[in-house]
Amino acid sequence: MNLNNIHNVYFIGIGGIGMSALARYFYVNKKHVVGYDKTQTNITNGLIDLGIEVHFEDSIKNIDSKFLNSNNTLVVYTPAVPNTHSELNFFLSKGFYVLKRSQVLGLITENTFCLAVAGTHGKTTTTSILGHLMNECNVPVTAFLGGISENYNSNLILNGTDVSVVEADEFDRSFLTLSPDLACITSMDADHLDIYGDASELEKSFKDFSKKIKPNGKLFVKNGLPLTGITYGIEDDSDYSIHNIKIENGTYIFDVKTPKTVLENLQFNLPGRHNLSNALIALAMAVQYGCPHRQLAKALASYKGVKRRFTYHIKTQNLVFIDDYAHHPEEINAVYQAVREMYPNKKVLAIFQPHLYSRTKDFADDFAISLAQFDELLLLDIYPARELPIDGVTSEWLLNKVNNKNKRLVSKDELLLEIHKTSANVILTIGAGDIGEEVKHIKKELSIAS
Structure with a gap:
C-alpha cells in the first residue's frame, strides 16, 4: 500500500494511546481523519479539540460518504476491538484497506531510519526519552509514544520524517511488523500469557524481533538477557554503563562509560534505578545514531517524564x-x-x-x-x-x-x-x-x- 494515495483514515479505537498518536500523525499530514471509540476521555477530547471527528456509538450510520471509496481510504483498528464490531465488519465486507495499528506503524517507518524500543517494561519512558534526545539534537524525527510526554504534552513528537522512534509492542506480536535500524530490548519478563501461553513463547517472540533488524542494524540488550548485542547496564562491565551515581536534591548525577569515551556528570530528574536504566539505553541509541555528546547531556537534564509514570x-x-x-x-x-x-x-x-x-x-x-x-x-x-x-x-x-x-x-x-x-x-x-x-x-x- 502507498500511503501517499490515501486521503481518508478511519480509526476504530481512536482513543487508545498508540492509536491517537497515529491519528495525530495523519491529521498533521493533511489526511481526513475520523474515529470511533467506546469511551470519551481526555485523549478523545484532545483529538476533537484538534479538529478530528470522533464518535462513541458503534453504528455504520456514522460512516459518511467520504469513506465510501475503498481505493483511497485506510481503516486502522486495535486488537482490543471485538470481532462483532459493526463498523469494522462493514469495512471488511466492502473490501477496504483494513490494518492493525502495528501494521500501519510498519508502513510509516519502513522508509525511515527507525529506532525501536522493545521490552515488557520501560518501553514508553525509554521511547519518550529517546524521542526527546533526538528532537533536542535537531534530528528530523517523528516519535510515536505510548504515553503523554510532559515535555510536549503529546504522544507525538513531530520534527521531520527522515527518522522515526517507535515503541515495539510485544502484545499480539505487533513488533514483528517493524524492520528497525537500531533496536533495544529492555526486559523479557513473562507477561501477556493470555496471548503467548508460556514464558518460552514470549522469549521466542523477542528473538524473532531481533531478527527483524535491518542487515546493517544494531541491537542493544540489557546485560543478562539471553540475546547477543550491544549491552547496557548499571554499575557493571557492559558496553554502555552508568557509574559514580549520586543523588542531589532528587536529581541523579552520574557518569556513562561508552565503548569510546566517558560522559561525566550527567543529570537526570526521574527517580528510580529502572528509570536510570531507561535513560542509559536511550542515551546509548542516540550516541550510536551520532548525536553530539554535549547536546545529549543538556537534553537528558531537561527531560520531564511521561504522564502516569511516577x-x-x-x-x-x-x-x-x-x-x-x-x-x-x-x-x-x-x-x-x-x-x-x-x-x-x-x-x-x-x-x-x-x-x-x-x-x-x-x-x-x-x-x-x-x-x-x-x-x-x-x-x-x-x-x-x-x-x-x-x-x-x-x-x-x-x-x-x-x-x-x-x-x-x-x-x-x-x-x-x-x-x-x-x-x-x-x-x-x-x-x-x-x-x-x-x-x-x-x-x-x-x-x-x-
Whole structure:
C-alpha cells in the first residue's frame, strides 16, 4: 500500500494511546481523519479539540460518504476491538484497506531510519526519552509514544520524517511488523500469557524481533538477557554503563562509560534505578545514531517524564502523592524501589487496581509479594479491559495472598473516605486501568485536607 494515495483514515479505537498518536500523525499530514471509540476521555477530547471527528456509538450510520471509496481510504483498528464490531465488519465486507495499528506503524517507518524500543517494561519512558534526545539534537524525527510526554504534552513528537522512534509492542506480536535500524530490548519478563501461553513463547517472540533488524542494524540488550548485542547496564562491565551515581536534591548525577569515551556528570530528574536504566539505553541509541555528546547531556537534564509514570501530583514536606501506570509485579517493585530511595523514612500507602483477570491469575503470587512491601495497601476491583471474568479470580482472592496487616479491599466509591483514614506521608496510585481517572479527585481531596 502507498500511503501517499490515501486521503481518508478511519480509526476504530481512536482513543487508545498508540492509536491517537497515529491519528495525530495523519491529521498533521493533511489526511481526513475520523474515529470511533467506546469511551470519551481526555485523549478523545484532545483529538476533537484538534479538529478530528470522533464518535462513541458503534453504528455504520456514522460512516459518511467520504469513506465510501475503498481505493483511497485506510481503516486502522486495535486488537482490543471485538470481532462483532459493526463498523469494522462493514469495512471488511466492502473490501477496504483494513490494518492493525502495528501494521500501519510498519508502513510509516519502513522508509525511515527507525529506532525501536522493545521490552515488557520501560518501553514508553525509554521511547519518550529517546524521542526527546533526538528532537533536542535537531534530528528530523517523528516519535510515536505510548504515553503523554510532559515535555510536549503529546504522544507525538513531530520534527521531520527522515527518522522515526517507535515503541515495539510485544502484545499480539505487533513488533514483528517493524524492520528497525537500531533496536533495544529492555526486559523479557513473562507477561501477556493470555496471548503467548508460556514464558518460552514470549522469549521466542523477542528473538524473532531481533531478527527483524535491518542487515546493517544494531541491537542493544540489557546485560543478562539471553540475546547477543550491544549491552547496557548499571554499575557493571557492559558496553554502555552508568557509574559514580549520586543523588542531589532528587536529581541523579552520574557518569556513562561508552565503548569510546566517558560522559561525566550527567543529570537526570526521574527517580528510580529502572528509570536510570531507561535513560542509559536511550542515551546509548542516540550516541550510536551520532548525536553530539554535549547536546545529549543538556537534553537528558531537561527531560520531564511521561504522564502516569511516577508523576508527582502533590510534593510537599508533609505529603507526597504520586501516580504510576505500573501493572506488572516487576513494575510495582520498581516503583517501590524508587519511593524508598527518595523517601526512606516515610510511611507509604499504595492504592492498586489490578489490570486484566488473566494477568492477575498468572502472576497472583508475584503480585502478593510486590504489594506486601508497602506499609499500607488499598486494593480496588480488577479492571477487565478486553476480558470476561475468570471464575475465582477476584481482588478479594488476591488480597488474601498478600502478607500485609494493613490491607483493605475498597470500591472506587469508598476510596476518598479510606484515604482519609491513613497516616501515610506518601500516597501512590498504581495500575493501568481507569484508576488514572480517580487521580484528580484524590488530588483535590488531599489538597483540601492538607
